[in-house]
Amino acid sequence: MSDVAGAVPVLFVHGARTSRTMWRRQLDVLDAGGVTTLAVDLPGHGERLGERFTLEGALEVMHDGVAGLGGRALVVGLSLGGYLAVEHRARYPEQSAGLVAASCCTPPQSRLRGAWLVASRALEERPDHGARLNDLLVALTFDAEAARDIAAGGYALTVMTDVLHEVAASDTLEALARGTSPVWIVNGRWDHFRGRERQTVAAARAGGAPTRLVVVPHARHPVSLDAPVAFARVVLEAVAAVSSAGEVLSPTSRGGAPTLAPRPREPLSSAR
Template identity: 55%
Template sequence: MGIPVVLVHGLRSSRTMWRSQVEALDRAGRTALAIDLPGHGARRGELFTQEAAVDAVRRGIDEVGGRALVVGLSLGGYTGIAHAARHPAQVAGLVAAACSTVPWTPVLQGWSVAAKGICRLPDSGAALNERLAHRMLPPAGAVDVAAGGYALDVVVDVLREARGADPLGDLARVQVPVWLVNGRYDHFRTHERRFLRACQDGRLVVVPGATHLVSLVAPERFTRVVLEAADLVDAGARESATVS
């Protein structure tokens, strides 16, 4: 059966953004679970905190047997890093995508001001969000990311919580294999070399032609990375069992 895979979505989206990967993992015979973070998807209206987000990952892994390969994108990647540092026994490997930038308070404050302004629009920014999704994503990706609805009112809470995040410090505590996956044109890859150096066992994958939402823009390439990561984790587990 192999190691289960738990997938953690990005900001404003939901578990439905992982439809392509879940289907591919199912075909490969792997258990796959995509979760909703607080304030997103089926959990819209809940308060987002980093502690609650990490707990959502913890409960998702418990649901698939207590240990998994964790795959996260953007907010989900940062959450996966934080979870791996706090619950190491649950994590067999980590794919952290589109999250190789250190949160910087002045930038977060600027984004927060912009987010509050967008929330004051008559539709809370729904039309703007929809236009951007259709402009930036292939048709199938736009459909998948929209299927779970957009969490338009959670951005300010997420940005507030990001000020206390320490992804480099957390990565330094992660002892399992880590894959940093970034689109070639991702604006969140500015510190990817620092992130790679922080890893005890890390590797960097840059997907040509892809942007920030790499799993939606290049789903086949991204899925291949996840399947290869799962296979490597399984091989490591078999090797450890043989040595023992």
């Protein structure tokens, strides 16, 4: 695989209860392609497990991460990381070369939020904070390689109540409409968070941002873990697009981004 000449660096932001280690396979692919990468741990997660999760604290970690990459980067986030990446782009447009927002097409203010809060509190109040249930679900849900990557940074078992409270302060659709850097919205076909996918894409385009929707067949909410090669290919495409002077995706087409990785076993749906 050829290196990406003059490639924009990439910041990766993980989902809730996991850590930066969930990105191991994408980091390996991008590193092999000569792309500078950084995966951060959010407050309350990974090496920051002892910190309280707050929206402002998470955005500060991301701001500092991009600053360490030279001040401008493609920001890639999954689930919680996707919501935060959207907010980061709106608040710090000068740092955003582009956005890959995955698995975050249900607004944080969803009517289901109350039920999620009840469930998270119940788990966090258990003696093991839900560790046994978490281990069972990971074993049943992921292949061995994905399960290893998720577990490597440890699990944040007492953070979800704070996450649900804090992220509700962010209006994802309004934040998307404020940005102008290119956007890739990525979802697994069987993701239960696709509820407002069309509205999410429309919000990104409302501000004039080139926007592409990618739906990955056979993948669920953790799309980067279910389809790691396909997801890495999307990120490489985004890197190529934002790194080429004047060459970004049009709002309705792929544009001229070259294929920079072998075709994945998990085929991508056509762009919309």
